[in-house]
Amino acid sequence: MDEHEQPRHRVVVIGAGFGGLFATKALKNAPVDVTLINGTAYHLFQPLLYQVATGILSEGEIAPPIREVLKRQKNAKTLLGTATHIDPVAKRVDVVAPGVAYSVEYDSLIVAAGASQSYFGKNEFAEFAPGMKSIDDALELRGRIFGAFELAEIETDPAAIDRLLTFVVVGAGPTGVEMAGQIAELAHRHLPGQYHNIDPRQARIILVDALPTVLSTFGDHLSTEALRQLHKLGVEVELSTKVVDVDESGIEVETDNGRRRIESSTKIWAAGVAAPALSVQLAQATGAETDRAGRLKVNPDTTVPGHPEIYAVGDMMALDQLPGVAQVAIQSGRHAAGQIKKRLAGQPTGQPFKYFDKGSLATISRFSAVASVGRFHFAGLLGWLLWLVVHLLYLVGFKNRVTAVLHWFVSFIGRGRSERVATFQQVFARRALQEYQEKLP
Amino acid sequence: MDEHEQPRHRVVVIGAGFGGLFATKALKNAPVDVTLINGTAYHLFQPLLYQVATGILSEGEIAPPIREVLKRQKNAKTLLGTATHIDPVAKRVDVVAPGVAYSVEYDSLIVAAGASQSYFGKNEFAEFAPGMKSIDDALELRGRIFGAFELAEIETDPAAIDRLLTFVVVGAGPTGVEMAGQIAELAHRHLPGQYHNIDPRQARIILVDALPTVLSTFGDHLSTEALRQLHKLGVEVELSTKVVDVDESGIEVETDNGRRRIESSTKIWAAGVAAPALSVQLAQATGAETDRAGRLKVNPDTTVPGHPEIYAVGDMMALDQLPGVAQVAIQSGRHAAGQIKKRLAGQPTGQPFKYFDKGSLATISRFSAVASVGRFHFAGLLGWLLWLVVHLLYLVGFKNRVTAVLHWFVSFIGRGRSERVATFQQVFARRALQEYQEKLP
Structure with a gap:
């Protein structure tokens, strides 16, 4: 195989919320192929949901189509579907969409599946x-x-x-x-x-x-x-x-x-x-621990213990008791992307994620x-x-x-x-x- | 009873599409109390539905709340519900809404319940x-x-x-x-x-x-x-x-x-x-005829035969082979309102509805x-x-x-x-x- 035809490093990102989307965008100029998997075709600007619920904004105004956001990013593709299972040994994610089931293989994985409402067991x-x-x-x-x-x-x-x-x-x-x-x-x-x-x-x-x-x-x-x-x-x-x-x-x-x-x-x-079911599944598959809300206890650099190629960011990660806000998701997503870029450039990795509180x-x-x-x-x-x-x-x-x-x-x-x-x-x-x-x- | 306390003439309008809404608006300064009954809380600008279906407009942009449209019309009130039965003898309309059923009595009735999709029996x-x-x-x-x-x-x-x-x-x-x-x-x-x-x-x-x-x-x-x-x-x-x-x-x-x-x-x-079920029910109750699409064959002045107090307008009326377009509904709704105003003013009524084709x-x-x-x-x-x-x-x-x-x-x-x-x-x-x-x- 010609060296120009070497397969590129494959990054799979699960979730197109603040964490996953900003991780994807941060990989724009990296020598990788990014596959972004999300259960809907849109990114959701969650902090403004209350404006839709009270009639001020239409749903389209807070939910831009992911493909439109990433239109100019040639190394990223978006696939519709809910990731149901991660196999950290085969490095494979199983996905279901209406009427179709498929799998995607990765070299690096960023898990950013967010959080769902918790009714505290009720x-x-x-x-x-x-x-x-x-x-x-x-x-x-x-x-x-x-x-x-x-x-x-x-x-x-x-x-x-x-x-x-x-x-x-x-x-x-x-x-x-x-x-x-x-x-x-x-x-x-x-x-x-x-x-x-x-x-x-x-x-x-x-x-x-x-x-x-x-x-x-x-x-x-x-x-x-x-x-x-x-x-x-x-x-x-x-x-x-x-x-x-x-x-x-x-x-x-x-x-x-x-x-x-x-x-x-x-x-x-x-x-x-509460963290989604995927968090619990990934914890079981990797032996990682979760906190009371089901979030993955990650290393300071946001990797899952024992798996330097798997990052958990945003609401899925339990780290330093950081709050579940958009800025934590955005910054941790970018940190994970930065770590992948460093690794591919042969630079040292493992730098801890530091949250900058903008207010x-x-x-x-x-x-x-x-x-x-x-x-x-x-x-x-x-x-x-x-x-x-x-x-x-x-x-x-x-x-x-x-x-x-x-x-x-x-x-x-x-x-x-x-x-x-x-x-x-x-x-x-x-x-x-x-x-x-x-x-x- | 003091003459100032005489109950006002009650007009019930069924349907807040083009016909019913414009009939209601045309009664703004008439000495009547208008009750407008509609299955949704909004008027629907139907000719632009295709823009919602293809992502150009949001649903709110083609569906203004009826109450907002009629905010300044003090003699009109809007009630949510689907009219299911008209009793032309008791002059009463039965209505169902989520969890509630109620009846409204009328002196004059404008039926403008529109049309539904027809699959020609399939x-x-x-x-x-x-x-x-x-x-x-x-x-x-x-x-x-x-x-x-x-x-x-x-x-x-x-x-x-x-x-x-x-x-x-x-x-x-x-x-x-x-x-x-x-x-x-x-x-x-x-x-x-x-x-x-x-x-x-x-x-x-x-x-x-x-x-x-x-x-x-x-x-x-x-x-x-x-x-x-x-x-x-x-x-x-x-x-x-x-x-x-x-x-x-x-x-x-x-x-x-x-x-x-x-x-x-x-x-x-x-x-x-096709005309809605209400059309067929009203035909049975009044002995009126319907055309093949179930629309009521009305008199030239849009009244239902034998019932000068009941008007059928817009897509519910079969008259002169007029097309089922917004302008026919708007103009026939206004015609019915005008007839009611004339009757209350003691002027002669029965003038035929004449459609002006704007294009x-x-x-x-x-x-x-x-x-x-x-x-x-x-x-x-x-x-x-x-x-x-x-x-x-x-x-x-x-x-x-x-x-x-x-x-x-x-x-x-x-x-x-x-x-x-x-x-x-x-x-x-x-x-x-x-x-x-x-x-x-």
């Missing part, structure tokens, strides 16, 4: 309180939130109307805070005047968390500021409150004062994540956010402008089209809730989908 | 060749169209790849022509360069019709021009060709030369409409359309600009927000196909939805 809650992890989740919640107001309008029983107009968000991290804020804005500012039989301002939005503060990872100052803004928006915040049961018509909570039931048609689960951001409502950057804290409009700039810059890096950026900008600035469609398919599909996912190997 | 085709009547249809087709390219990329059997890259559109009216044109544009102009294993340009787009011309109602000149533009885009047009069978992997057609099978994964049904428009691809206005014909860029102006003006009339118009404008002008998300729910829901609809009374 998976039966999922049907009544959808999570906030996928486009399907967001569209389901969009249908439920706007549908609750529609059904309240035609309902005559006062107790049923109250139940329909009570929204409970479980989990006061960024996602939960943002959801609660947006539903409050919807009910108190946007929808009034559009109904005849009900007043949307009567809606109760309740944010529940087992911890004693909201946004507990943001520090005391921003935590207090976020709580103040939530109160101003009319959100009822119930802290040190544990959810013990969820059913179709309500939720049961427990505090130091005992148990209590909240009647509520629409519940949203924004608490807790935290959470919007409470339009024109109002909290942000911490290093020692600096921002709240209100200034925080929101920072949030806007960060998100628009991120988008510009992704979509090359002026029109797409314009779309986004218009959606962020505008007062509109133009995306309010509920499909009939949602009503029937959720349970069937769950059954399918449980059947996946 | 409803089993629906599963394999979705229609183009609802948001659910469009999203289902969006998932199938973009999904076909994704599955072709991971498929290894050449016959399966060919089948996945063959798209058959049944029906060469405006909807079918626009769908075929957009899929061709997608395959030949937009997607090339994004795949590694397949070349999207290999895709075949086949437009089938039993008639000998495309856009047969547009006249010979535009018909020929549209055919020329379709050929230029690479669409294979098979005329005088009847569809005799549809299954999961293909379609069987019949011409004068006999039967033939076309292997195709993605089939789209854009041929034939026909169909886009073949971006920057290219055919249009006929009176004796004038436009094709190519001029036709497309006319199409753009008409649609933007229509939208301005609907949405009051500058941001919404900006969004639309950007989408029409841009090259983007930013709305490409397929949900998992679609895979499981279609059959369940059909079963539900068949169970509706």
